[in-house]
Amino acid sequence: MLKTSYRGKVREFIVKVSDDEFHTDFGIIDLSVLLEKSPGDSVTSHMGQEFTLQRPRMPxxxxxxxxxxxxxxxxxxxxxxxxxxxxxxxxxxxxxxxxxxxxxxxxxxxxxxxxxxxxxxxxxxxxxxxxxxxxxxxxxxxxxxxxxxxxxxxxxxxxxxxxxxxxxxxxxxxxxxxxxxxxxxxxxxxxxxxxxxxxxxxxxxxxxxxxxxxxxxxxxxxxxxxxxxxxxxxxxxxxxxxx
Ligand SMILES: C[S@@+](CC[C@H](N)C(=O)[O-])C[C@H]1O[C@@H](n2cnc3c(N)ncnc32)[C@H](O)[C@@H]1O
Known part of the structure; x- marks a missing residue:
């Protein structure tokens, strides 16, 4: 799960590691980079927005x-x-x-x-x-x-x-x-x-x-x-x- 904050609001996206790109309002993320990442690490979209990785839970x-x-x-x-x-x-x-x-x-x-x-x-x-x-x-x-x-x-x-x-x-x-x-x-x-x-x-x-x-x-x-x-x-x- 990718989590980011924009204008004081938290936004979450559930994604899977793949060769695809993930398009958000805050820029594009290359999902293949997630393969080398762990929960707590961060990735940055092509627009410079930072997302934190989290393991999704049932809620x-x-x-x-x-x-x-x-x-x-x-x-x-x-x-x-x-x-x-x-x-x-x-x-x-x-x-x-x-x-x-x-x-x-x-x-x-x-x-x-x-x-x-x-x-x-x-x-x-x-x-x-x-x-x-x-x-x-x-x-x-x-x-x-x-x-x-x-x-x-x-x-x-x-x-x-x-x-x-x-x-x-x-x-x-x-x-x-x-x-x-x-x-x-x-x-x-x-x-x-x-x-x-x-x-x-x-x-x-x-x-x-x-x-x-x-x-x-x-x-x-x-x-x-x-x-x-x-x-x-x-x-x-x-x-x-x-x-
Ligand atoms: C209220 S929903 C269940 C929601 C589910 N417990 C959940 O947490 O997502 C009821 C479902 O039961 C299905 N259903 C109704 N009668 C059924 C039957 N006799 N056998 C199997 N499914 C049935 C309906 O199509 C519907 O999708």
């Missing part, structure tokens, strides 16, 4: 990845990771992939993530995002998880569902979850969430909890310090259940 991919729809927000992703205790030995089944934001965050921690997306055009974007993030443990398959789940042979430690039809997937989740594994669903509406809870009750999970998490940034100015007036509003309800 950078959250900000810069191409989006096909609304990704899960960091506050909710953090919740999924914390409440499931996701770790480096875990295998995760995820659907729908969308832009792949959740799948990428999970893949940056877990052993393997298999993610299903029904739309082929979304799969292409998500695969490119995963490639850009350098994650070789995130596998994206095109398919409808409702149809596919019953033929999945592997087992998983965590299953994450962020689709409108999650309730139709839930009856098949026990079969693919390892003992003690977690099911997590993400649903924006109460109606969807109630359907999910009913399906979870029928399927016989335990420790079932539905939660909503809010985020409140604090603004600092000459006039005073207070919660920011613009804020992240409702995103989705997270339901977590265990086998």
């Amino acid at each position: 950078d991919f959250f900000n810069h990845a191409k989006r096909t729809g609304a990704p899960m927000m960091p506050k909710d992703i953090g919740t999924v990771i914390a409440y499931t205790g996701l770790n480096k030995d875990d295998a995760v089944l995820d659907a729908g992939t969308g832009s792949g934001i959740l799948a990428m965050y999970l893949g940056s921690i877990a052993k393997h993530v298999l993610s299903y997306e029904v739309r082929e055009d979304f799969v292409d974007v998500a695969k490119q995002n995963v490639l850009n993030a350098g994650l070789d443990n995130v596998e994206i398959r095109c398919g409808n998880i409702v149809d596919e789940i019953s033929s999945i042979e592997d087992s998983f430690d965590v299953v994450t569902l962020d689709t409108q039809d999650s309730k139709d997937v839930i009856p098949h989740v026990r079969k693919v979850l390892n003992p003690g594994g977690f099911l997590v669903t993400y649903s924006p509406f109460f109606e969807q969430t109630k359907d999910i809870r009913k399906a979870i009750d029928v399927a016989g999970f335990y420790d079932v909890r539905t939660m909503e998490f809010s985020e409140r940034e604090i603004s600092f100015s000459e006039r005073g310090t207070r919660p920011a007036t613009s804020r992240v509003g409702h995103t989705g309800f997270i339901t977590i259940a265990r086998v």
Whole structure:
């Protein structure tokens, strides 16, 4: 990632080492010179603007990845990771992939993530995002998880569902979850969430909890310090259940 400052504002660009040139408003950078550079080093554009090299982290991919729809927000992703205790030995089944934001965050921690997306055009974007993030443990398959789940042979430690039809997937989740594994669903509406809870009750999970998490940034100015007036509003309800 290349970072520079212009008129007091930070500008970031995610780039890859290649023989290409990278064109910015602040001049052209020869990307081949990055091969001999390390994080913290700097490069200068043909216009004399200095850029610092940084290794991109997941929040950078959250900000810069191409989006096909609304990704899960960091506050909710953090919740999924914390409440499931996701770790480096875990295998995760995820659907729908969308832009792949959740799948990428999970893949940056877990052993393997298999993610299903029904739309082929979304799969292409998500695969490119995963490639850009350098994650070789995130596998994206095109398919409808409702149809596919019953033929999945592997087992998983965590299953994450962020689709409108999650309730139709839930009856098949026990079969693919390892003992003690977690099911997590993400649903924006109460109606969807109630359907999910009913399906979870029928399927016989335990420790079932539905939660909503809010985020409140604090603004600092000459006039005073207070919660920011613009804020992240409702995103989705997270339901977590265990086998
Ligand atoms: C809200 S987005 C998921 C966002 C994703 N979690 C992220 O963080 O980027 C929901 C995605 O699910 C896909 N989808 C909907 N129903 C599906 C199904 N039955 N099987 C697979 N994907 C599905 C949609 O095409 C859409 O891309």
